[in-house]
Amino acid sequence: MIMIIIGPKIMIENPNILPKVDRLTAFFDAxxxxxxxxxxxxxxxxxxxxxxxxxxxxxxxxxxxxxxxxxxxxxxxxxxxxxxxxxxxxxxxxxxxxxxxxxxxxxxxxxxxxxxxxxxxxxxxxxxxxxxxxxxxxxxxxxxxxxxxGATEPGLLAGLSHPSLHRALVAMHDAPTRAWNSDDLAATAAMSRSHFMAVFRNVVGTTPQAYLTGWRLVLARRKLAKGAKVKTVARQVGFGSTAAFSRAFFRKFGNWPSARP
Structure with a gap:
């Protein structure tokens, strides 16, 4: 068993000893x-x-x-x-x-x-x-x-299948408004930060922060389609400002959130 100590935290790079987490409920809720x-x-x-x-x-x-x-x-x-x-x-x-x-x-x-x-x-x-x-x-x-x-190509399915990374993905799915940083996500996955960042990109095909932003925007689009206000949605999905949310929304979907139904 390999233990990596970072400050007060102890991360154990052995996913077999950690409890399983629910990888599907967030999708059925959303x-x-x-x-x-x-x-x-x-x-x-x-x-x-x-x-x-x-x-x-x-x-x-x-x-x-x-x-x-x-x-x-x-x-x-x-x-x-x-x-x-x-x-x-x-x-x-x-x-x-x-x-x-x-x-x-x-x-x-x-x-x-x-x-x-x-x-x-x-x-x-x-x-x-x-x-x-x-x-x-x-x-x-x-x-x-x-x-x-599992999956042979990088992506969400491969990430959810990974014995360690799926814990970080589930954490983001379940708490998208939390100000997740790389250290937090690495600790959730029971990995060192450097190993986590490298493996996440190789397996999921993007960075943890880019994935988190994408997930927040997917949730935001659903809320907007149901009639929620842009300012309210920006706050609900974890963006610090409406302007930042609007720019991110445009980059991902090609239109401004105010143009949604």
Whole structure:
């Protein structure tokens, strides 16, 4: 076990001894998920969820396509359109074009998919609400599986899969208004500052401060779209001034926040 002492802090570069943290809740809190049954031919750009298996049999795998309309590999017993704010949701944008999960490898996914199929095939009271909630659990389990498998390219998915870096990412997701500095984030990840900075850039593809600013702006755009005032939003997402927020917003999205609905 390697211990690095910096002032009063002790950082242990051994992620296996640290408790696990929740890497998904922030996304489900920040972005709304809706699902509806849809015919297979569909080209409106929404994400699609396919339940694949033999006719008359149980589900064998789930295919999530965050974007595009590539036909599934196998017979789709059920096709659902999923809106998890893909254009604005950085986690959905980080996924590959297709995520395939064998339902029999994850008992919870197998049981939830069975319930989803039962609701989809019958017209019962509360069907739409049930489909939404079951689909939310299915998407969550698929995202969990994708994070567990990791990613080969730098980005958010790779960062969430990293045994140490994901703690810093979760900290920023959960507390975006905090004045995070590199030392704080490195300590959260249980790494030395120099190692943290180098690994973060290599794995996530940007600097911690740039990522934090991007996350704050994504949250800000959602708040503005719901009618919040620019000054209020700037403060809510952790910017020191409205002017600084407006400039950062323009650099990222190409328009001023006052132009949002």
């Amino acid at each position: 972005f709304e998920l809706e699902a509806s049954l849809a015919p297979t031919p569909m080209s409106n750009g929404r994400a699609r969820l396919f339940v694949v298996g033999e006719p008359g049999g149980s589900a064998e795998k789930i295919i999530l396509q965050p974007r595009g309309d590539t036909p599934p590999d196998g017979l789709a017993l059920i096709t659902a359109a999923v809106d998890f704010e893909g254009v604005h949701n950085p986690l959905m944008n980080a996924l590959p074009d297709q995520v395939v999960v064998d339902v029999n490898n994850i008992p919870t996914l197998r049981d939830t998919t069975a319930a989803f199929m039962a609701e989809a095939l019958e017209s019962r009271c509360g069907r739409s609400a049930a489909l939404n909630r079951l689909c939310e659990v299915i998407v969550l389990l698929i995202l969990r599986s994708a994070i567990d498998r």
